[in-house]
Structures are given as C-alpha cells and as structure tokens.
Amino acid sequence: MSSILTVENLTKNYGNVLAVDDISFEIEKGLCFGLLGPNGAGKTTTIEMMEGILKPSSGRALFKGKPIGPHFHERVGIQFQNTALQDFITVEETLKLFSALYSTHRDPEEVIEICSLGDILKRDNRKLSGGQRQRLLLALALVNDPEMVFLDEPTTGLDPQARRNFWSLIEKIKKEGKTILLTTHYMEEAEVLCDEVAIMDHGHIIARDVPDNLLKEHFDGVIVQLPWREDQPLPESAKRVNDRIEIHSRDVDSTLHGLIHTGVHLNGLSIHSPDLEDLFLKLTGSSLRA
Numbered sequence: 001m002s003s004i005l006t007v008e009n010l011t012k013n014y015g016n017v018l019a020v021d022d023i024s025f026e027i028e029k030g031l032c033f034g035l036l037g038p039n040g041a042g043k044t045t046t047i048e049m050m051e052g053i054l055k056p057s058s059g060r061a062l063f064k065g066k067p068i069g070p071h072f073h074e075r076v077g078i079q080f081q082n083t084a085l086q087d088f089i090t091v092e093e094t095l096k097l098f099s100a101l102y103s104t105h106r107d108p109e110e111v112i113e114i115c116s117l118g119d120i121l122k123r124d125n126r127k128l129s130g131g132q133r134q135r136l137l138l139a140l141a142l143v144n145d146p147e148m149v150f151l152d153e154p155t156t157g158l159d160p161q162a163r164r165n166f167w168s169l170i171e172k173i174k175k176e177g178k179t180i181l182l183t184t185h186y187m188e189e190a191e192v193l194c195d196e197v198a199i200m201d202h203g204h205i206i207a208r209d210v211p212d213n214l215l216k217e218h219f220d221g222v223i224v225q226l227p228w229r230e231d232q233p234l235p236e237s238a239k240r241v242n243d244r245i246e247i248h249s250r251d252v253d254s255t256l257h258g259l260i261h262t263g264v265h266l267n268g269l270s271i272h273s274p275d276l277e278d279l280f281l282k283l284t285g286s287s288l289r290a
C-alpha cells in the first residue's frame, strides 16, 4: 500500500501553548485513519495543518509525496468541527452553492443518496436537526468527488441512533475506496470505523496502530470491574479508577474466587474485553471522558 498523506515533524505553537509537538505519521491510501484524544489534545490543530488550512510552526504535511499545493483542495473534501451554514437557503441550494466552487463534480443525485438527504432537500438550513446537519456537511465534503475526506468530530453531539446512522454513511464512503481522516473522542466509533488509529494527548501521539494490534500489545485477558466502596479494602491487584475498581485478569475463575475469599461484595460486578477507552486510561492514567 502507498501513503496518500504524510506528516513530518508537525508542530504548532499558539504563543506559549504547544498544541502539537513534533508528530510524524503516514496515512495509507484507502484506509480510514482515526485521530483520537480528549478535548484539547491537538486533534483539530493537527487536522487543520494537514488540510492546509493552518500553517505549521514547523514540520510539514505531504499529499502523495508533495507539499500541499494549489490543487490540493480540489482533490480533498473537508468537514470542519464547526461550520456555519448560510441561513435562509435550502439543503438543495447549499449543495449547488458548494458544488459551484469546484471544477470537478460528483453526480449530485449520488451525493444526495449517499448522505440520505432526499427527504430534506427543500428544507431551510436553519431547520435541520443535528444529524441532518451533519449529513449535509458530509455531503458538502463530497460534492467534488474527493480522493480523501477529512472529518473533524463528525458525530459529536449526535444521539446514539444518529451517530450509528452517520457511521453507515462513512462505511459507504470507505467502500468507494476513499481515504478518510477522522477525529473523534468516541473510542467505540474508532473501533467500528477505523483501520488504523493514532491516540493523541497533550499534542503528542502516544500510540498508533491497527486498533486490534494496540489492544493485543497492551492487554492480556479481560477487565473485571466493581463499584468502589469506602467500607471495604482494595483487593490485591485491583486499581481504583474514579468510582470503580478494576482488576486485569487472565483467569476469571481464580480472580472471582480470590474476591469471594477476601469477602469483597460482588454486587455491580462486570467483565469486559479491553477496548480503546481502557487503553487510553492505561497510557495516560486518565479517563478519556473525564
């Protein structure tokens, strides 16, 4: 596979704030690459430097091996974290307006179909629900039939159903072979959609790989969780995490026997396979959603 986008020693300072600190990675063509991390990790700053929107303090981004040039924005589609849509015009008019900005166009009917906009074409932008608005923004990123699509937190603020609907739109775009760079702080979203992820924290990339590989590398077994109780001691090998305790176990039988033996209450016990949320906690010591 070949790299479509390469980042070399990308760094961004905003005055005293070092938002992105010397990061390097590559995105393979046709993959969905996820940039994950908590609020303020540096995701938007990174993606905007990769989009050629924000000038790096140092380092560079290369598109197909070359510095981002004048035709770059014809070849990519961008969905910003915050976008103001023109008031008093309809979804259909918005699509036409954006389409007119590009020399290459995708059949508008296809874009409408992919993003399920057929029923709301005549609706004023101001009247759209959160999910409909995100679908329109995705459509606007597709009007020029881009090779690569940048999506900055496309599902933040959506309810779980709308988020799942949006995932299926992204799956459709993936199937067409387009490369996707997605930022999110929903680990579940990354696990569903991303072929490869980079986890960011305080401007650094602290882990990068295929999600499954990352989990195999860092965990062995399952995670047993119990609510934290003041009135009982922390069992051996358990760690307190906010309002719960966690035990990493390779043998659930003996872990549970051990807990029962020490008289720990098992009410509220749960067991799960480690996920990216657990990985983030392990790598940073803090919970992503905290």
Ligand SMILES: Nc1ncnc2c1ncn2[C@@H]1O[C@H](COP(=O)(O)OP(=O)(O)OP(=O)(O)O)[C@@H](O)[C@H]1O
Binding pocket: 014, 017, 018, 019, 037, 038, 039, 040, 041, 042, 043, 044, 045, 046, 081, 153, 185
């Ligand atoms: N224009 C700016 N001027 C000063 N500081 C900024 C600016 N933009 C971002 N920052 C700071 O840079 C850091 C990274 O911000 P960034 O928006 O890239 O984070 P993020 O990972 O996208 O967060 P979120 O999940 O909240 O969108 C933060 O500490 C932020 O306050």
Ligand SMILES: [Mg+2]
Binding pocket: 043, 044, 045, 081, 152, 153
């Ligand atoms: Mg952001």
